Amino acid sequence: MNTRDLSANIPYRAGRGIEEVARDLGLDPAALIKLSSNENPFGPSPNAIEAIETAAKDVHTYPKAAHTDLTAAIAAEWDLSPEQVWLTPGGDGLLDYLSRAMLSEGDRVLAPDPGFAYYPMSARYHGAVVESYPLSKEDGFAQTAPAILDQYDGQRFIYITTPHNPSGSEMALEEIEMLAAETDSETLIIVDEAYGEFTDAPSARRLLDERDDIAILRTFSKAYGLAGLRLGYGLIPAEWADAYERINTPFAVNLLACHAGLAALSDDAHVEKTVETTRWAREFMEEQLDARTWPSGGNFILAEVGDGAAVAEAAQKEGVIIRDCGSFGLPECIRITCGTEESTRRAVDTLNEIIGGD
Ligand SMILES: *Cc1c(COP(=O)(O)O)cnc(C)c1O
Numbered sequence: 635m636n637t638r639d640l641s642a643n644i645p646y647r648a649g650r651g652i653e654e655v656a657r658d659l660g661l662d663p664a665a666l667i668k669l670s671s672n673e674n675p676f677g678p679s680p681n682a683i684e685a686i687e688t689a690a691k692d693v694h695t696y697p698k699a700a701h702t703d704l705t706a707a708i709a710a711e712w713d714l715s716p717e718q719v720w721l722t723p724g725g726d727g728l729l730d731y732l733s734r735a736m737l738s739e740g741d742r743v744l745a746p747d748p749g750f751a752y753y754p755m756s757a758r759y760h761g762a763v764v765e766s767y768p769l770s771k772e773d774g775f776a777q778t779a780p781a782i783l784d785q786y787d788g789q790r791f792i793y794i795t796t797p798h799n800p801s802g803s804e805m806a807l808e809e810i811e812m813l814a815a816e817t818d819s820e821t822l823i824i825v826d827e828a829y830g831e832f833t834d835a836p837s838a839r840r841l842l843d844e845r846d847d848i849a850i851l852r853t854f855s856k857a858y859g860l861a862g863l864r865l866g867y868g869l870i871p872a873e874w875a876d877a878y879e880r881i882n883t884p885f886a887v888n889l890l891a892c893h894a895g896l897a898a899l900s901d902d903a904h905v906e907k908t909v910e911t912t913r914w915a916r917e918f919m920e921e922q923l924d925a926r927t928w929p930s931g932g933n934f935i936l937a938e939v940g941d942g943a944a945v946a947e948a949a950q951k952e953g954v955i956i957r958d959c960g961s962f963g964l965p966e967c968i969r970i971t972c973g974t975e976e977s978t979r980r981a982v983d984t985l986n987e988i989i990g991g992d
Pocket of ligand 1: 724725726727750795799828853854855861866
């Protein structure tokens with residue numbers, strides 16, 4: 635018995651969890667800080683925790699009303715119709731749903747390199763061929779329409795990440811608009827705004843008023859602190875938004891996630907505290923890390939440290955878990971998530987000791 639040929643599908647490697655690392659090193663999990671997966675260091679909104687507790691007794695039912703309510707709340711937040719909001723299991727789920735809705739066997743897609751690992755994975759699962767456009771370290775990972783158009787020749791999707799993971803660079807709205815204008819009407823620009831809450835730059839939402847070739851990814855995993863619930867959504871052009879019902883897995887998002895998402899949406903204070911601390915941490919790391927860094931619009935900083943894997947391993951021994959960027963094709967770099975004030979300071983002290991060689 636065999637699966638179909640999956641040899642082109644590279645397994646997704648998540649940042650390691652605290653329990654895993656603690657077990658390996660024989661350390662108390664409470665002594666570790668995890669700044670490797672861009673999670674919210676303050677945890678979920680207390681309102682979301684309460685909503686999950688309240689909803690727990692209802693998990694024997696399908697999440698019909700909760701799904702509808704959350705969709706409506708998000709639609710109101712973005713001033714769109716509910717059909718234009720596709721709830722999905724994480725932002726990753728949206729990538730799959732767009733693949734399902736748009737890709738045919740043999741279609742080509744264009745993804746950033748370095749870039750988020752799930753773009754090529756999702757496209758390949760759905761029979762597409764993956765091509766890439768380079769973001770260069772020498773240019774500060776600049777994202778411009780002309781540079782992407784250099785690699786474009788009719789691909790079905792172009793993935794844009796802004797702020798970009800792992801570099802933190804951003805693509806200006808005018809550049810996204812230019813890219814959409816210059817590409818075929820059957821090329822979808824997927825604007826991944828997983829880190830959208832952390833930047834001052836405007837969302838690409840405005841383009842949905844004028845265009846039908848842009849879809850936007852948002853998630854509750856980062857600023858909203860609900861990564862464990864797997865809750866994300868897409869903002870979709872009105873013209874084909876009704877495709878959702880033809881391609882979704884019934885009740886795409888679970889009951890607890892729907893209730894928690896609703897509660898989290900109404901807790902502005904939690905998101906504000908998160909974003910404010912993130913800005914402080916970004917600045918602090920840029921100033922204090924003894925390494926080259928790049929300006930970041932996300933809740934993380936990319937730093938060039940020589941041998942990223944060795945630095946990550948040494949930091950882990952000191953109880954600080956960060957991400958080495960070998961899997962992004964940047965083995966000389968690490969990515970550090972913005973933590974609380976305390977954990978960010980500890981990470982910087984630990985890393986500076988390692989980088990400084992003492
Ligand atoms: C975290 C992330 C996502 C979405 O993650 P989910 O947990 O599936 O919502 C999407 N794109 C990028 C670039 C990310 O870093």
